[in-house]
Amino acid sequence: MPVKWTEGNAFELLENGEEFFPAVFDAIAAARSSVIIETFIIFDDLVGQELAQALINAAQRGVHVEVTVDGYGTADLPDAYVNELVQAGVRLHFFDLKPRRFGLRTNLFRRLHRKIVLIDSELAFVGGINFSVDHLIKSGPLAKQDYAVKITGPIVADIERDTLRLLEAAQKKSSLWKRLRWRRRPPSAQPGGIVAAWVIRDNDEHTNDIERHYRHAIRAAQREITLANAYFFPGYSLLRDLRRAAKRGVKVRLILQGEPDMRWAQFAATMLYDYLLSGGVQIYEYCERPFHGKVATVDGQWATVGSSNLDPLSLALNIEGNVIIRDAAFSACLQERLDCLLESQCRPVERGSRPRRRIQRMLVGVFVFHFLRRFPAWANKFPAKQPQLTTLEGDLEDLQKGES
Template sequence: MSQPWISGNKFALLENGEQYYPRVFEAIAQARREVLLETFILYEDKVGKALHAALLAAARRGAQVDVTIDAFGSPDLSEEYVSSLTAAGVRIHVFDPAPRLFARVNYFRRMHRKLVVVDGKLAFVGGINYSADHLADYGPEAKQDYAVEVQGPIVAHIRSFMLSAIAEGRTGRRWFSWRRAHPSVAPSPPVGEADALFVWRDNRDHTNDIERQYRLAVRLARKRVVIANAYFFPGYFFLRELRKAARRGVEVSLILQGNPDMPIVQTAAAMLYHHLLRGGVRIYEYCERPLHGKVAVVDDEWATVGSSNLDPLSLSLNLEANVMIRDRQFAATVSASLQRLMRDSCRQVEAADLKEWPTWRKLRSYFLFHVLRRYPYWAGRLPAHAPRLAPLLPAETAATDKLDKIDKQAFP
């Protein structure tokens, strides 16, 4: 079932932790009724501790606070960290708390979303986790990333989605009334001119919604497409849309990792360079620091920000969430940010830069063609467990710490 576009919204682009964390923590500090937060990674560093303080204060003021974390992405929270939150009434939900003996077995189909809703009136959507490596003072490995602050009627849709995800994960039932525990909040009145579509990927009813919206936007492009994505290895049909757009005169630019946090990421993307360059797509490698963003802008009107990469994990396995935005002012803001990135911090990849044996390139292209054409089918054959959330309690944290120590000793 397709989701509706909602009008009357306002968006503000937030770049990196320096802009994102102060706005989120300020919003939580003003919460009076409810804070909903989902994240893949929550570390107990200076960012995680600042979040802890904000959530603790909100709960003590009487707000209902629900925090959902991924078991794989956030495994190392101490008993003290958890117990102080739960004692104040914070409910911490752990996605896919699979047993881990000597190695982590719950790597695939992770809860990769990064969402916040405060009092049903203000939301944040993006790719920024709660960890110090999203701040510039972390050093050369600090990530380049984006999120958006959201106001307007679309916030009610994001809130409804988050409450439904908690209900389904805790009860196993797809339709569940949260009216008693969570009184309904009237949708915000129109506050801006932006149309918005909240889109997510799950393993049941919305398996390809994010990719479908990307492909539709590229298919309708008339002037330019700029995509900045950290982990780029999309399927055959996505690549075909990019090449078709470039061949009809659209300026198609990709900003990919040139200083990757994981070398295999750049290696995988580079395997597509010949195919894309021959099709007229421009490729820029961001070399200043690791790129973690998942943003795009098309022409002068459409943009997206969210958690979804353009790789097999995000497009076929993980639980993701993006917001699609139709607004000229916001699109201009995103475009200006990405143009600055390309101008000041990227190197453009040219065909002459790619030195390869032609026969190997042909063999590799043949192999990639069939892999990319079929991987959505193969991914669909992997086990797709139902979303499962479990409350994280202090005693469980202590047991998890012991398992983590075993993990690290066996797999340093």
């Protein structure tokens, strides 16, 4: 299915929780009719508590509030937190809620990984930031570096349409659902506004849309590509596109994790370094804190911000969402932020700079590239999940016990 491009949009880049959370909480406080949130993680910490209070206040003044979280990412909310939301009138849904087995979470794959906030069908926030205190830089050395965008314009209707499709799984017969589907009119386009598209990955008609847009932009690049991604282990085709771009003279720079929150993810990425560096791709490791962003710019005209990593989970299994933005001013803004990281908080990776155990590394490398050459075909072995939501109307613990 072709992606829909819309004109007349406006975007504001938000960096880290210090910019994102106040903007979201202010928007919820000003909401008149509806608040819809999709997110991978809500924690019961200072940020999660502030979110809960904002949602409760909105529901109590008559705003329709829908919150959908992932059953894996948000598996540990206490009953008191859940009950307070539900009793205030917030409709709280869990995607693929499953019981633990021997204390372990079992819903490992095909997660709801999008991060979306919609206010009154007029304003949207999209990015990679979860509702947790570790997205605040002031929280300490393990705080995550990340990005989101604040959006107005016709593209908001496209984003909302996708969130409503997911909610339909939980409330097909609900009069509130019918009321929520009704729109006065689409958000108006702004003269001279930005051309953009809402691009998703799902398990239905859009299984590779996000990867396809990345690859198209990389293949079309003429001058410069800056790609900053937290978990980097894409398919062989995208790796080959990056290497070919560098070989034809494009300045290709990757910003990857140097102080990762998951060591295995960094190790997987390093297995690709020699292949990319030998083709002229420049690799930088962000060493200030864990890097959690999922952003890129190409030729000062194309940019993307969203939830999708460039790894097998995001590209072949999860439900994801990115905005693709064609605008020189926005691209320049994002590029300036990334350049600041490159100049002061990243270390360049040189060929041969890492210790090499030649036999072991060669054997692992052969496995890695056979693995990637067959990606995403192997991902089809995992059972696809169509949207399955559990709407909480009781204690979270009781619902988890009752799930089969």
